[in-house]
Amino acid sequence: MASFIDALTYSALLGLMGFGLTLIRRTTGVWNVAHGEVVTIGSYVALTATSFLAHSPYFYLPLAFLVCAGVSGIIFLAGVEPIRAKGASSILLLVVTIAISLIMIAVINIYADYLQNVFHLSSKNFLFARFDFTLLGQMGILWAAWAALAALTISYYLVLQHTRLGLALRALAEQPTLAVVMGANVKSLSLLSWCLAGGAAGLAGCLFPMRFQCHPGVGTSMIATMFAVSIFGGIEKMYGPLLAGLVLGFAQIYGIDLLSSWVGPGVIPFKDLIPMIVLLLTLQFLPEGLSGFVGRRRG
Amino acid sequence: MHGAMLEVRDVKKSFGGLKAVDGVSISLPRGRITLLIGPNGSGKTTLVNSITGFLRPDSGHVYLEDKEITHWPMHRICKEGMVRSFQLPAPFGGLSVLGNLLVACESACGESLLKCPLKALWKTTEKDNVREAFAMAEAMELTPYWDAVMSETSTGHIKLAEIGRALLAGAKLVILDEPICGVDPVMADEVFSFLIRLRDEQGLTFLVIEHRLDIALKYADYVYVMNQGKLIAQGSVEEVLNDSQVKEVYLGS
Amino acid sequence: MSGQWFLFSVDLLALFGIYLALNLSLRLQLGYTGIANFGLVLAFTGGAYVGGWLPIRLGMWLVEVDPSLADDMIWNNVIIASQVDLSLHGSPGTAMTILLITLLAAGAAGALLGLQSGYPAVRLGGDYLAISLLAFGEVLAIIGNNYDPVVGGPLGVRIPDVWAWAGDWRFMAASLANCALALGVWLYLDSIEKSPMGRMLRAIRDNPDAASSLGKNVARVRLNVMVTGGIICGLAGAMYTLYTTGVAPSALSRFDWTFLPWVMVVFGGSGSNVGVLIGTFTFILVQKLIISYKFALSFLPFDPVWLQFLLMGLVLILVLNFRPSGLVTEKASYALSRREMAKAAGKESL
Numbered sequence: 001m002a003s004f005i006d007a008l009t010y011s012a013l014l015g016l017m018g019f020g021l022t023l024i025r026r027t028t029g030v031w032n033v034a035h036g037e038v039v040t041i042g043s044y045v046a047l048t049a050t051s052f053l054a055h056s057p058y059f060y061l062p063l064a065f066l067v068c069a070g071v072s073g074i075i076f077l078a079g080v081e082p083i084r085a086k087g088a089s090s091i092l093l094l095v096v097t098i099a100i101s102l103i104m105i106a107v108i109n110i111y112a113d114y115l116q117n118v119f120h121l122s123s124k125n126f127l128f129a130r131f132d133f134t135l136l137g138q139m140g141i142l143w144a145a146w147a148a149l150a151a152l153t154i155s156y157y158l159v160l161q162h163t164r165l166g167l168a169l170r171a172l173a174e175q176p177t178l179a180v181v182m183g184a185n186v187k188s189l190s191l192l193s194w195c196l197a198g199g200a201a202g203l204a205g206c207l208f209p210m211r212f213q214c215h216p217g218v219g220t221s222m223i224a225t226m227f228a229v230s231i232f233g234g235i236e237k238m239y240g241p242l243l244a245g246l247v248l249g250f251a252q253i254y255g256i257d258l259l260s261s262w263v264g265p266g267v268i269p270f271k272d273l274i275p276m277i278v279l280l281l282t283l284q285f286l287p288e289g290l291s292g293f294v295g296r297r298r299g
Numbered sequence: 300m301h302g303a304m305l306e307v308r309d310v311k312k313s314f315g316g317l318k319a320v321d322g323v324s325i326s327l328p329r330g331r332i333t334l335l336i337g338p339n340g341s342g343k344t345t346l347v348n349s350i351t352g353f354l355r356p357d358s359g360h361v362y363l364e365d366k367e368i369t370h371w372p373m374h375r376i377c378k379e380g381m382v383r384s385f386q387l388p389a390p391f392g393g394l395s396v397l398g399n400l401l402v403a404c405e406s407a408c409g410e411s412l413l414k415c416p417l418k419a420l421w422k423t424t425e426k427d428n429v430r431e432a433f434a435m436a437e438a439m440e441l442t443p444y445w446d447a448v449m450s451e452t453s454t455g456h457i458k459l460a461e462i463g464r465a466l467l468a469g470a471k472l473v474i475l476d477e478p479i480c481g482v483d484p485v486m487a488d489e490v491f492s493f494l495i496r497l498r499d500e501q502g503l504t505f506l507v508i509e510h511r512l513d514i515a516l517k518y519a520d521y522v523y524v525m526n527q528g529k530l531i532a533q534g535s536v537e538e539v540l541n542d543s544q545v546k547e548v549y550l551g552s
Numbered sequence: 553m554s555g556q557w558f559l560f561s562v563d564l565l566a567l568f569g570i571y572l573a574l575n576l577s578l579r580l581q582l583g584y585t586g587i588a589n590f591g592l593v594l595a596f597t598g599g600a601y602v603g604g605w606l607p608i609r610l611g612m613w614l615v616e617v618d619p620s621l622a623d624d625m626i627w628n629n630v631i632i633a634s635q636v637d638l639s640l641h642g643s644p645g646t647a648m649t650i651l652l653i654t655l656l657a658a659g660a661a662g663a664l665l666g667l668q669s670g671y672p673a674v675r676l677g678g679d680y681l682a683i684s685l686l687a688f689g690e691v692l693a694i695i696g697n698n699y700d701p702v703v704g705g706p707l708g709v710r711i712p713d714v715w716a717w718a719g720d721w722r723f724m725a726a727s728l729a730n731c732a733l734a735l736g737v738w739l740y741l742d743s744i745e746k747s748p749m750g751r752m753l754r755a756i757r758d759n760p761d762a763a764s765s766l767g768k769n770v771a772r773v774r775l776n777v778m779v780t781g782g783i784i785c786g787l788a789g790a791m792y793t794l795y796t797t798g799v800a801p802s803a804l805s806r807f808d809w810t811f812l813p814w815v816m817v818v819f820g821g822s823g824s825n826v827g828v829l830i831g832t833f834t835f836i837l838v839q840k841l842i843i844s845y846k847f848a849l850s851f852l853p854f855d856p857v858w859l860q861f862l863l864m865g866l867v868l869i870l871v872l873n874f875r876p877s878g879l880v881t882e883k884a885s886y887a888l889s890r891r892e893m894a895k896a897a898g899k900e901s902l
Contacts, residue, residue: 031679083872090679091588095818096872098811103865105807106858113854224690227683269698276694279687283680284672353761377767389762391755393823395884401748402755403766409748409887410768412776416743425748425887426896433897446902448884461762468766 003257005142009211011249012145016204017222018229018241019152020072020197025235027169027193029090033097034075035226036219037104038198042068042205043214044111046128051121056131057206058144064206065199072198073191075100080194081187105220112216124216128209141210148203149242156238169193225252228275232282234289243290248275302365304329304472304504305350305381310359312342312349319345321528322359327472330502332494334515337525338548343508344386346525347474351383352376363472382470386477386508388457392450399449399460400435403467404428435463439493455486462493472504479511487511491518516540524548562723564840569730570792572832575813576737576825577784583822583882584750585777586757587674588682591689593809595665595782597801599658599789601696604703604711604799606657610650611636611712615643626704633797636712644717651714654790662786663779665692670778674771689810696801708800711793726795733791737784741825747887753777815864819871823882830879838863 017039024032042064049060079100084093115123133140169189201219208214229248233240256271282289305327312320320342327333337343349356352373361369363381373383391399406428408414409421436442439459444452449460458478465473475494479487495518497503509515516522522539524532532542539545574596581587608629612622617635621628640647669688673681697706718725744750755763756770764770793799812835820831842860849856871878886893894902 031683079869083876086876088872088876091682092872092876094588094590094679094682095814096869098814099865099868099872101865102807102811102815102861102868106861106865109858109861110854113858117853224687227687231680231683270694272694273691276687276691280672280684283676283684287676287680351765353765372769373761373764374767374769377765382767383765385762385765389759391751391758391762393754393758393882393884394751395886398751398884398886399755401887402751402763402768405767406748410752412744412749412780415747415749416740418747421748422888426892428748429888429893429896430898433893433899464762464766 003254005138006211007250007252007254009139009142009145009249010253011246012142012149013204013208013245014225014229014249015149015242015245016145016152016200016207017226018233018245019149019238020200021226021230022233022235022238022241023193023197023200025230026238028076028080028084028190030080030084030093030097031090031227032075032080032197033094033223034101034104035072035097035197035201036221036223037101037108038068038072038075038201039205039208039219039222039226040108040214040216041071041104041219042202043209043218044108044123044205045202046206046209047121047123047126047214048115050128050131051115051119056133057128057210058131058140061144061148061203061206064202066202068202068205069195069199072201073195075198076191076194081190101220101223105217109216126209126214127212129211132210139211141207144210145204145207148200148207149245152200152203153239153242165192224279225272225275228279228282232275232278232289234291236288237291240289240291247290248278251278302329303327303362304364305506306360306362306365307346307350308360308362310346310349310361311357312345312354313357318528320349320356323525323528323530325523325530325533327504327506328521329504330498331520332498332505332507332518334519334522335506335508335525336510336512336515336522337531341525342528343525344476347383347476347506347508351381351474353383377468377470380469380471381474382465382468382472383474384458384461384465384476384478386480388454388481389461390449390452390457392448394449395446396441396449396452396456396460397429397432397436397445400432400463400467401428403464404431405469431467435467439463440489455482455490458482458490459493462490466497466503470503472506474506474508476508477510478507479509479514484514487514491515494518559723560840560844562727564836566723566727566730566795567840568833568836569727569732569734570788570795571813571816571836572734572829573730573737573784573788573791574809575817575820575828575832576734576741577781577788578813578817579822579825579828580741580744580784581777581781582817583824584744584753584757585774586760587774587778587781588679589685589778589781590682590810590814591669591685591687592785592813593689593804593806594669594685594692595662595785596789596792596809597692597696597804598661598665598782599786599791600793600799600804601692601703601789601801602658602661602786603654603790603793604709606654607650607711607714607794608633608636608709610653611640614646614650615639626700626709629704629709633710633712637716640712640714640716642717647714647717650712651794654714654794655787658786658790659783660786662782662784662789664782665786666779666782667775670775670782674774674778686806686810689806693801693804693806696804703799703801706800706802708798708803710798713797714794730791730795733787738825745825745885750885751887812864815868818878819867821878821880821882823877824880827878827880835864 021035024030045064045067046057046060050057080096083096112123115121135143229241229244233244251274252271256268260267303326307325309322309324310320311322323346335343348354350361352371355370363379368376391402406421406424409425414420436445479490494505516536519536522536524539524545526548531544532539578592581589615636617632621632669685673684676684696702703709715722715726756773760770816831816835817828821827839860846856890902
C-alpha cells in the first residue's frame with residue numbers, strides 16, 4: 001500500500017515536470033534540457049525559505065512558482081530567443097539549452113556549497129517529510145501534488161479557454177501556424193509559456209523534498225525521465241504528461257515493487273531503466289504518444 | 300498500356316480524413332514531356348510523393364517500364380531510372396555546384412566507409428564522374444559557377460543543378476515539382492528549352508508539375524489536370540484548355 | 553622541467569588523445585552526416601566496461617595467478633590485478649597482447665552499441681533522434697552502477713596495467729598511445745574529406761530527401777556512420793580505462809563524455825579537424841588548470857570545480873550567438889586535386 005501511495009505521489013510530480021517540457025516544445029519547438037535544473041531551483045527555494053523563514057514548505061509554493069517562472073522566462077529571453085531569432089535548427093537550440101543547463105548546474109552547486117559552508121545547512125541532501133501533515137490518513141504531499149497538477153492542467157484547459165490571452169496561447173500550443181496567422185504576439189506568448197512551464201517545474205521542485213531525497217543534481221538526474229514523460233505522453237495534447245506521469249510513476253515505483261516480490265529484490269535498482277525503455281519504445285512504435293493515440297482512436 | 304515509361308494505377312492517399320489523392324491513374328509515354336496541373340491543394344505533389352516512394356500510397360500500383368515499384372524506397376527507385384526533384388529548392392548547401400552534381404554520380408568504392416581511404420580503388424571512377432559532371436555543367440551553362448557554394452547561388456541555378464543531378468543519377472524519367480517556381484521568366488524559358496533538348500536528343504521522359512501555365516503549356520506534349528484529389532481532364536494542350544471542367548476550376552465560371 | 557609539470561603535461565596529453573578521438577567521432581557523426589549524437593557516452597562506456605572486464609581475465613589466463621581467486625573476481629579484484637601487474641612488468645609481449653585483444657573487443661562492443669542505438673534512431677528526425685540517443689546513453693550507466701558483476705558497481709574495479717613494462721615511462725607510453733589513437737582517427741577523417749565519401753555524407757546532412765532521391769540509401773549510410781562512430785568511441789573508452797588502470801561507472805557521466813565533447817566540438821567547429829583539435833585542447837587545458845589550481849582558490853566558499861561548468865556554459869552560449877559554426881568553419885573540398893580535375897575535364901586549368 002505504501003508503494004501505491006508513493007507511486008501516486010511520484011506520478012503527479014512527474015506529470016508536473018513533463019507538463020513544462022511539453023508546453024515549451026509545443027509552443028516554441030525547443031526541447032529544454034535545462035528544465036531539470038529549473039525543478040532543482042524549486043527545491044532550493046523551498047530549502048532556503050523553510051530554513052531562514054520557518055513555516056511549512058507548502059507555504060512557499062507560490063514563491064517557488066514565481067521564482068522558477070522568472071528563471072524559465074529569463075532562460076527563454078536571454079538564452080534561447082536571440083539564437084532562435086537567427087533561425088537556428090532544433091539541434092542547435094537543444095545545444096543552447098544544454099549550455100544553459102551547465103551554467104545552472106554551476107550556479108545551483110555554488111549556492112548549495114555556500115549554504116553548507118557559510119550557514120551550515122544540510123544543503124547537499126535534504127528531505128522535508130517531517131514538515132508534512134496528514135489528511136484522510138494520507139500524507140499531505142499526495143494531495144498537494146495532485147492538486148497542483150490538476151489545477152494546472154484544468155486551468156490550462158478551462159480558464160485559458162475563456163480569455164483572449166488563453167485562446168491565443170492555446171492556438172500557439174496546438175496550431176502554431178494558425179496563431180501566427182491570427183496575428184498573435186508570438187514572442188510574448190512564447191515567453192508566457194516558458195514562464196508557465198517554469199512555474200510548474202517550480203511547484204514540482206518545491207514539493208519533491210516532501211517525500212523524496214533532494215540534492216543539487218536532483219533535476220539533472222531526472223531530465224531523461226522527464227523527456228520520457230513528455231514524449232510518451234505525446235506532445236500534441238497538454239493532458240499527455242498527466243497520463244504518462246501516471247503510467248511511468250506507477251511502473252517505476254509500484255510496478256517494480258510488484259516485480260521484485262516475484263523475481264526478487266535484484267530488480268529494484270533497475271527501475272530507472274523503465275522510463276528509458278518506454279521512451280525508446282514510444283519513439284519507435286507510438287511516435288504521437290499516449291494522448292495522440294487516444295485522440296486518434298476517438299476520431 | 301504496355302510499353303509506357305510509367306504507369307500509375309488507381310493510387311490513393313489520405314491524411315487523416317482528407318483524401319489528398321483519390322484514385323488517380325496516369326500513364327507517361329516515353330520521350331514526352333507530360334504536364335500535371337491543377338489548383339493549389341489538388342493533390343499533385345501528394346501524387347508525385349506517392350509515386351516516387353517519398354510517401355507510402357494507401358492503395359494502387361506504380362509500374363516503371365512494366366516493373367512494379369509500389370512501396371519501394373526512393374533510393375531504389377532512383378537506381379531503376381526514375382528521379383524526382385522537390386517543390387522547394389533542395390540544394391546540398393554546403394557543397395559547391397560541381398559537388399552537387401558529383402553527389403549524383405555513383406562511386407561504389409569512394410562512398411564506402413571501409414574503402415574510401417584507398418584512393419586507388421575509386422580514382423578512375425572519380426575522374427569519369429568529374430568529366431561527366433563538368434560536361435553537365437557546360438550543357439547547363441553553369442560552368443562559370445562550378446566552384447561556387449550552392450547555398451549562395453541563385454534559385455535558377457539551384458533548379459538547373461537539380462535537373463543536372465537527376466540526369467547524372469542516370470534518370471530515364473525525371474519528375475519535376477515546379478521547376479520554375481521562383482525563377483525569372485528568361486531563366487524559366489531556358490529551363491524548359493533545356494528539357495526539350497534532352498527529350499529530343501536523349502529521348503528522356505518528363506513529368507512536370509507547374510503552376511505557371513503561361514510558360515509551361517508552351518512546352519507540354521500532354522496534360523493531366525487534377526482537382527480535389529481526382530483527375531478531371533487529360534489530353535493535348537488544346538483539348539484540356541477547352542474542357543469545360545478545367546475552365547470551371549481555373550476561371551470559376 | 554620539474555616533476556610536477558612533467559606529470560601535468562603527460563596527463564594533459566593522455567586526456568587530450570582520448571577526447572580528440574571521441575570528438576572526431578562526433579565530428580564524423582554531427583559535422584559530416586548531421587547526426588546529433590547526444591549518446592556518445594554509450595559506446596564510450598561500452599568500451600570502458602570491456603576495458604574493465606576483459607584485461608584482468610585475459611591476464612589471469614595468460615600469466616600465473618592463484619586460480620582460487622577467480623571464485624570472486626570483484627572481491628579479489630585488487631589482489632588479482634596486482635599479481636597480474638607483477639608478471640606484466642617483465643613481459644611487454646603479454647601486455648601488448650592483452651591490449652590488442654581488449655581493443656578489438658572494445659571496438660566490437662562500440663560497433664554493436666552504435667548499431668543497436670542507431671537502428672531505431674536513424675529513421676527519426678532532428679531533435680527526436682537527439683533525445684532518443686540521450687536516453688540510450690543513460691542505459692549502460694544504470695546497468696553498470698547497479699549490476700556488480702560487470703565492473704564492480706558504482707565504485708568500479710582496478711585492472712592490470714598493460715603499460716607496466718615501460719617502468720618510469722609508463723605514463724608517457726600510455727599518453728602517446730592515446731594520441732596515436734587520435735592520430736589514426738584524424739587520418740581516417742582526413743581521407744573521408746578527400747574522397748567521394750565526404751561529399752556524400754554532407755549531401756545527406758544538408759538534404760536527406762534529395763540525397764535519397766539521387767539513389768543514396770540514407771538510413772543505411774547513417775547507420776554505418778553510427779557504427780563507425782561507435783567503434784571509435786569504444787576504442788577511446790578502452791584506452792581511457794587502460795590509461796587510468798581502473799573503471800568506475802559512476803565516473804562515466806553524461807556530462808564528461810557527452811556534453812563536454814559537444815561543447816568542445818561546437819566551440820572549435822564541427823566542420824573541420826583543426827577546429828575540433830583547437831576546441832579539444834582549449835577545454836582540456838582549462839579543465840586541467842582549474843583542477844590543478846584548486847588549492848589557490850580555496851578561499852572561495854564553494855568548490856572551484858563548478859567554475860568549469862560556468863565557463864563552459866558561457867563560452868558555448870557566446871559561440872552559438874556569435875559564431876554558430878564554431879571557430880574554424882567548414883571548407884568545401886573535392887576528392888581529386890584541382891590538377892587531376894582539370895585533366896579529367898580536358899581543360900588547361902580550373
